[in-house]
Amino acid sequence: MTVEYHTSKLNKKVLSLGVPARIAKFSAISVVLGIFAALPIALAGEAKALQVQVSPETPRLGDTISVVVNLDNPANGSNVTVTNGDQTYPAYEIAPQQYRAFIPTTPLEKAGTRNVQVSFEGQVQNLSIQVRDRKFPIQRINLPPGKAGVEATEYELKRAAEFKAIRTPEKFWDAAFLAPNKGPITTIYGVRRYYNGKFANDYYHRGVDYAGAAGSPVVAPAAGRVALVGKVSQGFRVHGNVVGIDHGQGVASIFMHLSRINVKEGDIVKPGQLIGAVGATGASTGPHLHWGLYVNGKSIDPVPWRDQAVK
Known part of the structure; x- marks a missing residue:
């Protein structure tokens, strides 16, 4: 109904300029479609890639891995999830639009790659973190x-x-x-x-x-x-x-x-x-x-x- 209403308005405006009805109808629909065609571009501009920082850069067994997530759209920030294997770690707000999760490592684990996934509102970023070995006495x-x-x-x-x-x-x-x-x-x-x-x-x-x-x-x-x-x-x-x-x-x-x-x-x-x-x-x-x-x-x-x- 809304589209038809605006189309009718546009028809009248175009007709008032002396444009034939058939052309006026085509022009009005083109304008409306043009408006809707522009909407996905604007919405897509709102969603940007997640910005993720990991420290330390070269962790060893026993270190705490910090995963900081910066959001461009802070709405529903509590939906940030950080997972490593079957473990999900809570991400807490530490500053406006910024969340952090800690991934602990212990001497009972093996050194090597940690495949970490960061997710937020349909956006996903996969990280490969190399954890170095450490000899314990x-x-x-x-x-x-x-x-x-x-x-x-x-x-x-x-x-x-x-x-x-x-x-x-x-x-x-x-x-x-x-x-x-x-x-x-x-x-x-x-x-x-x-x-x-x-x-x-x-x-x-x-x-x-x-x-x-x-x-x-x-x-x-x-x-x-x-x-x-x-x-x-x-x-x-x-x-x-x-x-x-x-x-x-x-x-x-x-x-x-x-x-x-x-x-x-x-x-x-x-x-x-x-x-x-x-x-x-x-x-x-x-x-x-x-x-x-x-x-x-x-x-x-x-x-x-x-x-x-x-x-």
């Missing part, structure tokens, strides 16, 4: 009587799993992470281990150990919300006294073997804020701090997060 640990063969309780495993599954859309951190203790690092990330002579299959050291003196301060490496507080008295046999901080957008820190806890669940902490003290609780051979950093549920190397800002 092997360590032999002899646990003293009473701590050898200690197994986590069901409650401990449940709380730890719930903590690692947290995905908060808000981003709390805004700078490079701080070292949570002033002691030297004695065990790096990714170490494979023999416990009392038996190799631990599917195990790698999920964090870094700081040889801080017993009772020395443990501070929050970045801003966040305390999402886990566990104690030996509650059944945390392996973790010992533990604090977990949700930094937002799938990033979370865990601090184990504490002698003292200075925060409670739900507290908002700032970078450098005191959260506890170094201890030897749980499965520990002596006083030290274990700091683990998880990205989308997997333990990654926290050192790159400490050495440079992942904003």
Whole structure:
């Protein structure tokens, strides 16, 4: 009806200029078709290719791969999806028209190509990311009587799993992470281990150990919300006294073997804020701090997060 209405108007206008009716009808239809023919060009101009940035350019096993997506049309930005194999990683807004997803890598994976697909509103971009190999040292640990063969309780495993599954859309951190203790690092990330002579299959050291003196301060490496507080008295046999901080957008820190806890669940902490003290609780051979950093549920190397800002 709309087309016929406008055609009638155009016919009258053309006829008023003294053009014969047959020619006027043809002219009017041509004008209308011309209008509709122009529409796809305008609409096509609105959809541009996705702009995707990946860092680091040459990641190693244990690194966190950052995939940043810039959108020309910010509408429905939450529909950005980033997939790698059968895994889909959430993409969170970090700036107007800009979204980011983190892809974690671990020592239990193989080096090689990661085929990553970024999708948004019908637009798809396929990426091939080369992940380099990395050699992780092997360590032999002899646990003293009473701590050898200690197994986590069901409650401990449940709380730890719930903590690692947290995905908060808000981003709390805004700078490079701080070292949570002033002691030297004695065990790096990714170490494979023999416990009392038996190799631990599917195990790698999920964090870094700081040889801080017993009772020395443990501070929050970045801003966040305390999402886990566990104690030996509650059944945390392996973790010992533990604090977990949700930094937002799938990033979370865990601090184990504490002698003292200075925060409670739900507290908002700032970078450098005191959260506890170094201890030897749980499965520990002596006083030290274990700091683990998880990205989308997997333990990654926290050192790159400490050495440079992942904003």
